[in-house]
Amino acid sequence: MAGEMEVLFSLMGRMHTLFRRELNRIIDIEWMSVDATYAIEIINLAYATESEELHKLAARVEELHPLLQHEELPIVNIPPRVESKYVATLR
16 A cells, blocks of 8 residues: 555656646645545546646546545436426526
8 A cells, every 4th residue: 555655646746747847737746645526626637638648647646546446336216306396487
């Protein structure tokens, strides 16, 4: 686990450098390592660029990040939502 975190930090550090050079943006590596929502947003931002290297780094971070390891969730049938008659209009 410790070795994976070192690799993850080095990948995020490389992403930080490329974001600064190519997009003039600064990302917070420490926050990215502890907050899954922030990490997902940075990964999506990396995919939105034209940089092939950022795409590869984002894919690798997504693969290694411990908070982004998703197990398959069971499919749950959710009943359809019943809309109130006053949702789109005034009374």
